[in-house]
Amino acid sequence: MKSGTATKQVKVGLSSCGVAVGGRGVYDALAAKLKGMDVELEPTGCLGMCYKEPLVEVSLSENQHFIYGDVTPERVDRIIDEHIVHGRPITDWLLTTKSSGFGKSDYFTGQTRIVLRNCGVINPESIDDYIAAGGYGAIEKALAGMSPEEVIEVIEESGLRGRGGAGFSTGLKWGFTRAVEGSQKYIICNANEGDPGAFVDRAILESDPHSIVEGMLIAGYAIGASQGIIYIRAEYPMAARRIELAISQAKERGFLGTSILRSRFAFDLKIRVGAGAYVCGEETSQMMSIEGKRGTPRSKPPLPAQSGLWGKPTSTNNVETLANIAWIITNGAHAYNRLGTETSKGTKVFALSGKVARGGLVEVPMGMTIRKVVFDVCGGTASTLPLKAVQIGGPHGGCIPASLIDSQLDCDSLHSIGLSMGKGGILVMDESTCMVDLAKYFLSYSQGESCGKCVPCRIGSKRMLEIFERITRGEGRDGDLELIEEVATSMAGASLCGLGQTIPNPTLSSLRYFRDEYEAHIKDKRCPAKKCKALISYEVLPDNCTGCGLCVGYCPTGAIGGWEIESEICTRCGLCMEVCENNAITVSHKEGGDG
Numbered sequence: 001m002k003s004g005t006a007t008k009q010v011k012v013g014l015s016s017c018g019v020a021v022g023g024r025g026v027y028d029a030l031a032a033k034l035k036g037m038d039v040e041l042e043p044t045g046c047l048g049m050c051y052k053e054p055l056v057e058v059s060l061s062e063n064q065h066f067i068y069g070d071v072t073p074e075r076v077d078r079i080i081d082e083h084i085v086h087g088r089p090i091t092d093w094l095l096t097t098k099s100s101g102f103g104k105s106d107y108f109t110g111q112t113r114i115v116l117r118n119c120g121v122i123n124p125e126s127i128d129d130y131i132a133a134g135g136y137g138a139i140e141k142a143l144a145g146m147s148p149e150e151v152i153e154v155i156e157e158s159g160l161r162g163r164g165g166a167g168f169s170t171g172l173k174w175g176f177t178r179a180v181e182g183s184q185k186y187i188i189c190n191a192n193e194g195d196p197g198a199f200v201d202r203a204i205l206e207s208d209p210h211s212i213v214e215g216m217l218i219a220g221y222a223i224g225a226s227q228g229i230i231y232i233r234a235e236y237p238m239a240a241r242r243i244e245l246a247i248s249q250a251k252e253r254g255f256l257g258t259s260i261l262r263s264r265f266a267f268d269l270k271i272r273v274g275a276g277a278y279v280c281g282e283e284t285s286q287m288m289s290i291e292g293k294r295g296t297p298r299s300k301p302p303l304p305a306q307s308g309l310w311g312k313p314t315s316t317n318n319v320e321t322l323a324n325i326a327w328i329i330t331n332g333a334h335a336y337n338r339l340g341t342e343t344s345k346g347t348k349v350f351a352l353s354g355k356v357a358r359g360g361l362v363e364v365p366m367g368m369t370i371r372k373v374v375f376d377v378c379g380g381t382a383s384t385l386p387l388k389a390v391q392i393g394g395p396h397g398g399c400i401p402a403s404l405i406d407s408q409l410d411c412d413s414l415h416s417i418g419l420s421m422g423k424g425g426i427l428v429m430d431e432s433t434c435m436v437d438l439a440k441y442f443l444s445y446s447q448g449e450s451c452g453k454c455v456p457c458r459i460g461s462k463r464m465l466e467i468f469e470r471i472t473r474g475e476g477r478d479g480d481l482e483l484i485e486e487v488a489t490s491m492a493g494a495s496l497c498g499l500g501q502t503i504p505n506p507t508l509s510s511l512r513y514f515r516d517e518y519e520a521h522i523k524d525k526r527c528p529a530k531k532c533k534a535l536i537s538y539e540v541l542p543d544n545c546t547g548c549g550l551c552v553g554y555c556p557t558g559a560i561g562g563w564e565i566e567s568e569i570c571t572r573c574g575l576c577m578e579v580c581e582n583n584a585i586t587v588s589h590k591e592g593g594d595g
Contacts, residue, residue, distance in 0.1 A: 008039045013055040015046035015206040023054040029073035045207020047120025050360035069095035115323045119207035127249040130210040138326035143263040151222040157333035159345025164318030167411045176305040177223040180313040185225040188316040191232040194278040195394030197353045198425035201319035205239035209246035215322030220267045278449035283316040296453040297497035340366030344410035356428035370405040385430035393422025395442040396502035398509030434531035435514040440468040442506040457500025460491040472532045476522030533572040544584035551576035
């Protein structure tokens with residue numbers, strides 16, 4: 001209900017994270033209750049505070065912004081009556097306040113929002129909101145007063161490196177493609193984000209889709225491309241719908257098509273929806289998929305800048321990389337490269353998940369320590385247990401112990417401790433995590449995503465997984481760890497594309513820092529974290545048990561009788577421990593294990 005002159009405004013976060021926990025119901029309840037009132041109600045995107053969705057922002061004037069978390073339809077009446085009508089914020093429900101688009105809370109302290117500048121601030125389905133925030137000013141600046149070479153020079157001087165994982169200079173990549181002769185060139189936006197625990201690209205596409213359209217416009221102008229393609233995974237329906245709407249709106253306003261902004265530049269955008277193959281995040285596999293072929297990697301050379309999509313010069317950039325472009329052109333290279341470290345400039349968006357108190361998205365200058373991000377920004381572990389490890393870079397990243405969390409988050413610092421930044425996923429683990437089981441999970445995921453084209457990846461990942469399965473069943477043998485390392489090293493050196501080359505990373509890094517856990521599984525047939533089901537058993541503590549029978553009712557196999565749990569038929573599902581209100585169920589090492 002947009003009055004156009006309303007001074008009071010209410011925004012509801014309706015990205016996937018908000019919708020998944022009831023944001024639509026909150027929005028509908030607000031719409032019904034605010035009907036007839038001089039209040040503007042709008043959807044917005046992801047502010048990054050996913051751990052407190054659904055979020056509702058109430059603005060009574062231009063300089064007063066209050067954000068409520070965990071809002072339900074039942075809370076709407078009180079928010080309207082006390083805050084919107086009578087101007088009294090409900091402090092018990094208040095999450096944070098914000099001014100000029102940035103929150104004043106621990107979560108936002110230390111953040112520098114460039115990529116996320118509009119996320120959770122504007123209506124992602126309104127081109128007018130994007131333009132009011134300065135949108136499409138950068139492409140206008142480029143077309144009016146900069147040559148393509150000057151655009152490339154600014155991007156190169158900014159120090160922007162690709163945010164898809166490889167970390168290659170964006171300016172250099174554009175320059176290579178620009179230099180190749182060809183009347184037809186392509187720019188591809190890689191939105192095939194598939195890492196478990198990574199949701200940076202999804203949030204940007206859902207919350208600020210026009211920034212990607214404008215970034216691709218500038219990239220197309222710089223390299224001499226007239227066609228752009230956004231390759232997005234089918235599992236992101238909201239992101240696909242919003243970027244499609246943004247393209248339609250941009251065409252209506254003359255930002256796409258021929259004679260853009262009365263210049264000689266012509267550019268069009270299309271969307272291609274992928275079937276969800278992880279390997280299609282690799283640029284040559286993605287091009288094969290766009291061409292209608294099976295998504296498998298091509299040998300290099302030739303490089304895509306020379307012969308890419310349909311044999312034409314092509315540049316591929318990921319979503320986060322493109323979301324930086326308009327800001328850099330508008331504010332200049334120095335405004336960007338003054339942030340970060342000597343070799344890793346600017347900011348990076350990280351997706352925090354796992355055993356973390358405040359999970360969601362944060363954008364910080366390159367070089368901030370892992371400790372500051374995990375503890376100062378995101379509140380440390382969600383449990384009372386100490387931090388055990390951090391996994392960075394998704395299924396192809398690496399694990400480090402808590403002793404190394406003062407390491408900096410930049411490309412070179414992470415590389416020095418055996419990690420890669422990847423897509424920016426950070427998985428936080430406390431002492432309840434089994435590092436062997438975690439490495440097995442990531443290996444299982446990656447093995448299932450292998451395209452099967454090359455032998456090292458196809459066979460190597462399968463053999464490694466077989467060894468892991470034996471170890472976690474308590475059937476590990478002497479020499480298994482050395483065999484794992486041998487196969488992993490061979491895979492990394494001989495696989496055709498980045499998928500197979502990086503599958504061993506979680507295994508090798510966890511072996512490097514948590515070898516004692518592997519040895520406990522093999523030599524002692526014991527899981528120190530008490531997670532591997534074949535190596536643990538559940539027991540009733542008679543002194544704590546009140547005989548309420550709740551655990552008996554929930555047990556799916558009928559394994560509980562009296563104060564005994566029959567280990568032979570217990571599936572170790574953990575339901576009995578979850579429902580017990582008296583802490584009368586405990587997990588112990590399986591009989592026969594050492595300690």
